[in-house]
Amino acid sequence: MTLPCAELHLHLEGTLEPETIFALAERNRVTLPYADVADLARRYDFTDLQSFLDLYYANMATLRTAEDFADMTTAYLARAAAGGVRHAEVFLDPQAHLDRGIALETVLEGVSTALASSEREHGVSTGLLIAFLRDLDAEYALRTLDRILALGTPILGIGLDSAEVGHPPSKFAAVYDRARAEGLHCVAHAGEEGPPSYIWEALDVLRVERVDHGVRCLEDDRLVDRLVAERIPLTVCPLSNVRLRVVPDLAAHPLREMLRRGLHVTVNSDDPAYFGGYLDDNVGATARALDLTPADLRELAENSIEASFLDRTRKNDLLAEIEAAAEAMAPGGSR
Numbered sequence: 001m002t003l004p005c006a007e008l009h010l011h012l013e014g015t016l017e018p019e020t021i022f023a024l025a026e027r028n029r030v031t032l033p034y035a036d037v038a039d040l041a042r043r044y045d046f047t048d049l050q051s052f053l054d055l056y057y058a059n060m061a062t063l064r065t066a067e068d069f070a071d072m073t074t075a076y077l078a079r080a081a082a083g084g085v086r087h088a089e090v091f092l093d094p095q096a097h098l099d100r101g102i103a104l105e106t107v108l109e110g111v112s113t114a115l116a117s118s119e120r121e122h123g124v125s126t127g128l129l130i131a132f133l134r135d136l137d138a139e140y141a142l143r144t145l146d147r148i149l150a151l152g153t154p155i156l157g158i159g160l161d162s163a164e165v166g167h168p169p170s171k172f173a174a175v176y177d178r179a180r181a182e183g184l185h186c187v188a189h190a191g192e193e194g195p196p197s198y199i200w201e202a203l204d205v206l207r208v209e210r211v212d213h214g215v216r217c218l219e220d221d222r223l224v225d226r227l228v229a230e231r232i233p234l235t236v237c238p239l240s241n242v243r244l245r246v247v248p249d250l251a252a253h254p255l256r257e258m259l260r261r262g263l264h265v266t267v268n269s270d271d272p273a274y275f276g277g278y279l280d281d282n283v284g285a286t287a288r289a290l291d292l293t294p295a296d297l298r299e300l301a302e303n304s305i306e307a308s309f310l311d312r313t314r315k316n317d318l319l320a321e322i323e324a325a326a327e328a329m330a331p332g333g334s335r
């Protein structure tokens, strides 16, 4: 059994399983360049972030209608709930769909409809983070943000994803200023493939409240000290880091070192359909590879709640659920 927790780093489009991609292709009469599901699954042998992104964007061609976006979101929420997720703050890449000629309204309607019924249907509260593609220009991001705000779709905040190296956070200063002025939360991918200086920029220029990935902070002691002192959460994704060769294998993953150094780390799945597992799979595999203790697992679950953008009351309720579950799992407990 996994402890109740929050998932804070999850790309909805990264939850499209090979079987779903084929089902959507058939429904929308999209011709895929793969012979069958097994042929597609064989291509999930990535060498770096870009090799994954190429396939990730290509497979989005199967998403056409609001129903497709709703079904993708619902399938994720059901699977996440089964793995102990009680709150999810999820990324969506609207520009990747706009660039394929899908209307913003279609994308947002499908996703937000599924998110709105999640608490009732899956017991998972939700928030939507709009991610901007950092390899595209900042003016396009700003235009897209303005259009989303004009539509009035409820959103929790913004993030920055896609190809990191060569696209430092400072490029998006104006976008983050605008989002903050609108009362939105601000997060950004930094220090996945990019250097520690990108994490500094995300903090100093974008003034992010959380850093997505951030594992390369360990190359800079002064940066680690700052992240600890300011209690900035890092949304770490262990299986993603292995599959994108940020680390050689799980046994070499720095998660335990990060915990020991006092960093506010959480475990997340990033793109679970592509990287070999959902949040519970990430926690389980990492716990085995790194010999994490029950106290470590409880700290990770508690961190995920504290690092979320939930209000204090809901955080306290979920922390109480974690405490009860941890006690039930302890030797002599009821489970």
Ligand code: HPA
Binding pocket: 011, 014, 049, 056, 161, 162, 163, 189, 192, 240, 270, 271
């Ligand atoms: O892990 C990621 N990194 C950057 N961009 C992404 N887009 C989806 N997943 C990722």
Ligand SMILES: [Zn+2]
Binding pocket: 009, 010, 011, 161, 189, 212, 270
């Ligand atoms: Zn990510």
